[in-house]
Amino acid sequence: MIELRAINRSYSVGGQPVRALDNIDLDIDAGAYLSIMGPSGSGKSTLLNILGLLDRPSSGHYRLDGHDVTALSDLEQAQVRNQRIGFVFQMFHLIPRLTAAENVALPLLLAGVAPGRREPLVAKALQELDMGDRAHHKPEQLSGGQRQRVAIARATVTEPELLLADEPTGNLDHHSGQEVIRILESLNSRGITLIMVTHDPEMGRRASRRIKLVDGRLADPDVAT
Amino acid sequence: MRAGDLLRLTSSSLVAHRLRTLLTILGISVGIASVVLLTSIGEGVHRFVVTEFSQFGTNLVGINPGKATTAGTSIGVFGTARPLTLDDAEALKKLPFARAVVPMVTGNAEVEADNRRRRTTIYGVGPQMPEAFRMELQLGRFLPADEPSAPRAFAVLGSKLRRELFGERSPLGERITIAGSRYRVLGVMASKGTILGFDLDDTVYLPTARAMALFNTQSLFEIDLLYAEHTSVEKVVAAIRQLLESRHGRDDVTITTQQQMLDVLSSVLDVLTFSVAAIGGISLLVGAIGIVTIMTIAVNERTNEIGLLRALGARRSQVLGLFLGEAVVLAMSGGLLGLALGVGVAQLLHLLLAALPVRISLLYILLAESVALLIGLLAGVLPARRAAQLDPVAALRAE
Numbered sequence: 001m002i003e004l005r006a007i008n009r010s011y012s013v014g015g016q017p018v019r020a021l022d023n024i025d026l027d028i029d030a031g032a033y034l035s036i037m038g039p040s041g042s043g044k045s046t047l048l049n050i051l052g053l054l055d056r057p058s059s060g061h062y063r064l065d066g067h068d069v070t071a072l073s074d075l076e077q078a079q080v081r082n083q084r085i086g087f088v089f090q091m092f093h094l095i096p097r098l099t100a101a102e103n104v105a106l107p108l109l110l111a112g113v114a115p116g117r118r119e120p121l122v123a124k125a126l127q128e129l130d131m132g133d134r135a136h137h138k139p140e141q142l143s144g145g146q147r148q149r150v151a152i153a154r155a156t157v158t159e160p161e162l163l164l165a166d167e168p169t170g171n172l173d174h175h176s177g178q179e180v181i182r183i184l185e186s187l188n189s190r191g192i193t194l195i196m197v198t199h200d201p202e203m204g205r206r207a208s209r210r211i212k213l214v215d216g217r218l219a220d221p222d223v224a225t
Numbered sequence: 226m227r228a229g230d231l232l233r234l235t236s237s238s239l240v241a242h243r244l245r246t247l248l249t250i251l252g253i254s255v256g257i258a259s260v261v262l263l264t265s266i267g268e269g270v271h272r273f274v275v276t277e278f279s280q281f282g283t284n285l286v287g288i289n290p291g292k293a294t295t296a297g298t299s300i301g302v303f304g305t306a307r308p309l310t311l312d313d314a315e316a317l318k319k320l321p322f323a324r325a326v327v328p329m330v331t332g333n334a335e336v337e338a339d340n341r342r343r344r345t346t347i348y349g350v351g352p353q354m355p356e357a358f359r360m361e362l363q364l365g366r367f368l369p370a371d372e373p374s375a376p377r378a379f380a381v382l383g384s385k386l387r388r389e390l391f392g393e394r395s396p397l398g399e400r401i402t403i404a405g406s407r408y409r410v411l412g413v414m415a416s417k418g419t420i421l422g423f424d425l426d427d428t429v430y431l432p433t434a435r436a437m438a439l440f441n442t443q444s445l446f447e448i449d450l451l452y453a454e455h456t457s458v459e460k461v462v463a464a465i466r467q468l469l470e471s472r473h474g475r476d477d478v479t480i481t482t483q484q485q486m487l488d489v490l491s492s493v494l495d496v497l498t499f500s501v502a503a504i505g506g507i508s509l510l511v512g513a514i515g516i517v518t519i520m521t522i523a524v525n526e527r528t529n530e531i532g533l534l535r536a537l538g539a540r541r542s543q544v545l546g547l548f549l550g551e552a553v554v555l556a557m558s559g560g561l562l563g564l565a566l567g568v569g570v571a572q573l574l575h576l577l578l579a580a581l582p583v584r585i586s587l588l589y590i591l592l593a594e595s596v597a598l599l600i601g602l603l604a605g606v607l608p609a610r611r612a613a614q615l616d617p618v619a620a621l622r623a624e
């Protein structure tokens with residue numbers, strides 16, 4: 001499903017080039033459950049952003065379902081993000097003035113889906129995350145775990161093939177974190193490809209496939225750093 | 226994205242910041258209100274002046290001796306041009322389209338009656354003046370059609386002068402004295418009020434030849450000619466010019482049509498209205514800066530949100546549209562509120578000062594709203610562009 005070939009991403013900081021990703025080759029099958037681990041600053045988020053078409057590599061090729069998506073225009077990439085990729089963030093990124101249901105509806109709204117067709121999809125997405133009774137609550141009225149569940153509902157309401165999660169439990173207590181991981185895993189067991197960045201080795205080990213980044217390069221995940 | 230959704234999304238953020246939304250709207254509305262109010266007053270004054278001016282009829286032509294100089298004044302009375310005479314006026318009467326011809330001189334003199342004296346404006350006019358200027362008599366009759374060069378010593382009074390000299394007593398048949406000559410009062414004109422500061426009722430009308438003798442002038446100041454309806458002004462002017470040229474041996478008169486005078490007056494008043502509108506425009510500019518400020522703050526505050534929307538698949542153009550939409554909603558609401566304010570205050574002014582004519586012009590209202598829309602777009606475009614250009618990754622990471 002995903003093929004990364006010789007992906008580089010460098011930033012220039014004060015004239016000095018910083019290599020956030022250094023020659024990454026990676027293949028990920030559809031339906032995989034992949035965890036990305038590594039020390040802080042090793043390039044995990046950078047890799048995830050490139051996979052999510054939020055960022056472009058400095059060089060290299062990214063094929064998604066056989067199509068070279070690095071060559072797509074901004075507009076086409078936005079469309080791919082909208083239809084085929086879901087994001088879950090550490091900071092939830094819910095819009096505070098909108099209710100849970102309105103937040104979940106955002107991707108559909110951006111795609112121009114009519115309100116009548118939107119409502120059942122939003123209700124279903126919230127229902128599946130046990131948030132049906134909180135549809136009209138604002139984010140501030142929800143706990144951290146509940147907020148992340150709303151965010152996951154938003155990521156899945158368009159039924160994407162790829163779910164990208166950047167430290168989804170980073171802002172949660174252990175219990176809520178466990179629950180969020182279970183939810184993501186159940187989504188994966190229904191066929192969605194799940195790629196998750198995590199700092200927690202215990203959570204990382206639950207993935208069927210693990211990779212580790214060190215200084216922007218792929219490293220052996222079983223060697224401690 | 227659907228228009229309804231766009232509107233709901235933009236209003237949600239405006240509603241979330243009620244106070245500053247209200248203040249920004251107020252800023253724009255003050256600008257719009259002042260434009261509406263000032264132009265309403267300008268338009269009102271315009272209408273008022275033009276109606277006052279055209280009450281004498283619009284198919285009037287004024288003929289003055291001398292060619293108008295570039296400064297716009299006629300040099301005839303003092304210059305070398307041939308005088309305009311009563312015979313010229315008689316000749317003009319024979320033109321086929323001439324309905325009424327009024328040879329005219331004016332000046333000031335003291336009028337005396339019953340030991341009461343009053344300094345007033347004297348008009349030397351012909352017997353056809355009421356017809357030419359659409360003036361009515363209140364009492365008696367107007368000056369008779371005597372031999373133009375030797376008319377009898379009759380006078381007709383303006384209504385105010387009549388009150389000043391005779392009170393409620395009928396002045397008909399009474400004698401008045403002007404510069405030693407005695408005149409018998411034949412009639413009193415109906416009140417005309419004041420036009421542009423001239424009191425048209427504080428006057429005496431004398432036969433032209435007598436007034437010329439009184440002011441010791443050989444030339445008329447003006448001949449006014451009322452032409453038949455449905456005659457083209459150009460033909461009238463050409464015929465008059467040809468006639469006088471053959472009589473004087475050269476073209477030495479200035480002919481002014483009522484329409485020309487109205488046009489000049491109108492254009493002056495238009496400039497006035499426009500300048501007043503421009504002053505209102507300055508307060509609009511201040512309101513616009515308020516929108517730029519608030520939208521810049523909004524983009525900064527909502528950087529994360531912009532990043533999120535991009536991650537969810539929003540195109541740059543959609544982000545642009547959202548923020549531009551907010552600015553436009555702000556400006557247009559300000560426009561509507563300002564319109565209500567402006568119209569309200571204009572009506573109130575009209576109630577308090579009935580004399581101050583207020584006219585709300587639809588054109589300026591539409592203009593005010595389009596200007597509000599334009600301001601919204603212009604004020605919103607920079608912040609909105611900045612929002613659209615943000616790098617999604619950086620926007621998501623912003624604190």
Ligand SMILES: Nc1ncnc2c1ncn2[C@@H]1O[C@H](COP(=O)(O)OP(=O)(O)OP(=O)(O)O)[C@@H](O)[C@H]1O
Nearest residue numbers: 011012013018020039040041042043044045046047
């Ligand atoms: N906008 C940027 N400009 C310059 N350097 C950047 C920028 N973004 C990331 N980097 C650098 O790229 C490298 C990788 O950053 P990245 O955010 O991918 O790390 P990470 O593995 O996600 O770290 P963490 O676990 O702390 O989130 C870091 O050295 C960082 O300083």
Ligand SMILES: [Mg+2]
Nearest residue numbers: 044045046166
């Ligand atoms: Mg990171």
